[in-house]
Amino acid sequence: APSSRVSLTVNGTRRTVTVDNRTSLLDLLREHLGLTGSKKGCNAGACGACTVLVDGHRVNSCLTLAVRLEGAEVTTVEGLAEGDRLHPLQQAFIDEDAFQCGYCTPGQIVSGVGCIQEGHTNSPEEIREWMSGNICRCGCYVKIVRAVEQTAG
Numbered sequence: 001a002p003s004s005r006v007s008l009t010v011n012g013t014r015r016t017v018t019v020d021n022r023t024s025l026l027d028l029l030r031e032h033l034g035l036t037g038s039k040k041g042c043n044a045g046a047c048g049a050c051t052v053l054v055d056g057h058r059v060n061s062c063l064t065l066a067v068r069l070e071g072a073e074v075t076t077v078e079g080l081a082e083g084d085r086l087h088p089l090q091q092a093f094i095d096e097d098a099f100q101c102g103y104c105t106p107g108q109i110v111s112g113v114g115c116i117q118e119g120h121t122n123s124p125e126e127i128r129e130w131m132s133g134n135i136c137r138c139g140c141y142v143k144i145v146r147a148v149e150q151t152a153g
């Protein structure tokens with residue numbers, strides 16, 4: 001199958017990889033770069049476990065073609081902490097006990113960071129609506145929303 005070279009910045013580091021043209025950003029991250037924080041839930045855009053930021057905007061990385069990302073800036077859950085210091089939303093998830101099995105958590109946290117940056121945090125209902133693409137099978141929504149709300153201030 002045809003392949004292409006793509007250069008993009010992932011969590012602040014410039015990366016150049018050669019991938020099959022059909023490779024998703026999720027597979028690029030997980031298989032080529034060893035960044036397994038972003039999860040493959042449905043691989044079809046329906047669960048949000050694979051959420052990352054591309055140029056500051058939330059995307060389902062399973063639906064995004066890697067070869068379309070020449071020059072893009074990608075942030076994954078691995079890029080949120082600064083050294084040993086967790087991102088405030090990561091800390092809030094711990095403080096609020098906002099997960100059970102944890103599988104959706106990386107996507108929830110990246111999506112929550114996007115939600116805060118976009119300013120969609122004026123009420124629990126608004127947060128819930130703007131994070132509706134992130135499914136939690138364990139049903140931790142109340143605590144997830146509380147963690148985002150608390151971090152947004």
Ligand code: FES
Binds near residue numbers: 046
């Ligand atoms: Fe991408 Fe479910 S794995 S939305």
